[in-house]
Amino acid sequence: MFPANRFPLNPALWHDTAVEAPVTTPLKAAAETDTLIIGAGYAGLSTALHLAESGTQCMVLDAREIGFGGSGRNGGQLVPGLKKDPDELLSAYGAERGRQLVEFAGTTTSTVFSLIDRYTLNVPHTRNGWIQPAHSQSALALVQKRVADWQKRGAPVRPLSRSEVADLLGTDQYHGGWFDERGGSVQPLSYVRELARVTLAAGVAVHTGTPVQSIEKKGSGWQVTTDSGHVVQARRVVVCTNAYSDGIWKNLKETVVDPNTYQVATAPLPDDIAKTILPQGQPVSDTRNLLLYFRKDHTGRFLMGGRGPFREPRGKQDWDHLKKAITLLYPQLKDIAFEYYWCGRVSVTQDYMPHLHQPEPGLILNIGCQGRGIGLQTAMGKAIANYLQSGNEAALPVPFTPVQRLPFYGLRKLYVGALISWYRYLDSRT
Ligand SMILES: Cc1cc2nc3c(=O)[nH]c(=O)nc-3n(C[C@H](O)[C@H](O)[C@H](O)COP(=O)(O)OP(=O)(O)OC[C@H]3O[C@@H](n4cnc5c(N)ncnc54)[C@H](O)[C@@H]3O)c2cc1C
Structure with missing residues (x-):
């Protein structure tokens, strides 16, 4: 009943409300391809689709099923930008690379919307912005700086007063915030399944139920061996296994901490309550270090996600803190039924940046x-495909860095625990 990271995808909300997955089967024989991509989530499928669009032969292998990882479990919030703000990116990466990176960060959501439009993907979605409310006065100061930072680069963002946030969210618990028109939301599993459908239609071979066991250099290319012993020869290999990485490449998994994030969804809201909560339908993620993210979905349910135990869940009590947070924000939901409980792993790097x-x-x-x-x-995925076509490393959003195991990786659960306590303390201050 609980959504352990088992195959097949647990019967969570997205599973029950998504479009059908395209039919895919395990790899059953040795094969050869130009570019082999490991992982059928957004990154792997986007890499494959963009390569196939320019005529490169590719194959995608996934250990489980399409969207088994974060891509089939997430909150569906399409949030522009990275964890770091534009000025921070410029000081970390230098003027030219920083400028490119800010541009990349500002267009991540439009890359999704253009795919939805270009391929007429059957994905319930919204594109009417994203809101970040400030949970404290000091967070409000940060938010104001963030808005100014994006505004000076012409981004369609604006600050929100306390009363504007209260009107848009239907709760007066926040001190103000900001609105980013570039955001929106998607049904995440439908999106990854639809990406897979058009990737297959573009001529890419996609095999599920095919765990990759090893990647070895062979001549001028690569030899990839699956759990069932089939070998794929490829000129190039792209690994997109993210928080679901196993021992596929030495120390890759150990470059990130991979905590679980938990989500809960109510029954569809009655109309009189629905109109009092997020009346314009934007997704919201707040400024807490242990952030709360919430929205209504296309079935009229209210969803909230946030922290939870690092381990796999043991019972519904592991979501109690989220239910409590919901009724603190929206007391009108105190008697609502909760119908779905699920979780998934996210990958956190030491510098809070994506790594290549x-x-x-x-x-x-x-x-x-x-x-x-x-x-x-x-x-x-699109940027990796461009790099593989052009060989222009300077055009990648972040430079290649060495694979570096996190210090004290074996103790990660302990230091994540300590960090959570520290963040809880910081979040409690106003
Ligand atoms: C609960 C949750 C909520 C989130 N909410 C949001 C949100 O609201 N907004 C947002 O933007 N992001 C959110 N995220 C993050 C987002 O979901 C992920 O960043 C994104 O889906 C990662 O996509 P990916 O393609 O890189 O990896 P994944 O989708 O994780 O795909 C990795 C794939 O690799 C496969 N794999 C692993 N090892 C092997 C192997 N040895 N051989 C073959 N295949 C292998 C796995 O089966 C998996 O399918 C959330 C994540 C979670 C878990």
């Missing part, structure tokens, strides 16, 4: 989403 590695020519590893990967990983 190229340990050897022809092998690219893409990892790190900090819980904001719908637009980011779709756009990253």
Whole structure:
């Protein structure tokens, strides 16, 4: 009943309300391809689709099913930008690379919307903005700086007063905030399944139920061996396994911390209550370090996501803190039924930035989403495809860096626990 990371996708909300997945089968024989992509989430499928659009032969392998990882479990919030603000990106990456990176960060959501339009993807979605409300006075100061930072680059964003936030959210618990017109939302599993459908139609071979066991250099290319012993020869390999990475490449999994994030969804809201909550339908993620993210979905349910135990869930009590947060924000939901409980892993890097590695020519590893990967990983896939076509490393959003195991990786659950306590303390201050 609880959504452990088991195959097949647990019967969570997205599973029950998504379009059908295209039919895919395990790889049953040895194969050869130009570019082999591992992981059928947004990143892997976007890489494959963009490569196929320019005539490159590709194959995608996934251990489980399309969208088994974050892409089939997330909150569906299409949030522009990265964890770092534009000025921070410029000081970390320098004027030219920083400018490119800011441009990339500002267009991650439009990359999703253009795919939806271009391929007429059957994905319930909204594109009427995203809101970040400030949970404290000091967070409000940060938000004001963030808005100014994007505004000076011409981004369609604006600050929101306390009363504007109260009107847009239907709760007076926040101190103000900002509105980013570039945001929106998607039914996340429909989006990844539809990406897979058009990727298949573009001529890409997509095999599910096919765990990759090893990647080895062979001559001028690569030899990839699956759990069932089939071998794929490829000129290039792109690994897009993100928070669901296993031991596929030495130390890759150990470059990130992969905590679980938990989500809960109510029964469809009665009309009289629905109109009092998020009346214009924007998704919301607040400024807490242990952020709360919430929205209404296309079935009229209210959804909230946030922190939870690092381990896999043991029972519905693991979501109690989210239910409590919901009724604090929206007391009118105190008697509502909760119908769906699920969770999934996000990958957090030490510098809160996405990472690209190229340990050897022809092998690219893409990892790190900090819980904001719908637009980011779709756009990253497009950028990786461009790089593979052009060879222009300078045009990648972030430079390749060495694969570096996190210090004290074995103790990550402990330090995540300590960090959570610290963040809880910071979030409690106003
Ligand atoms: C609960 C939750 C809520 C989130 N909410 C949001 C949100 O609201 N907005 C947002 O932008 N982002 C959100 N995210 C983050 C977002 O979902 C991810 O960043 C994004 O889906 C990552 O996509 P990906 O393609 O990189 O990886 P994934 O979708 O995780 O795909 C990785 C794939 O690799 C496969 N794989 C792993 N190992 C192997 C192997 N050895 N062989 C073959 N295949 C393998 C897995 O089966 C999996 O399908 C959330 C994530 C979670 C978990």
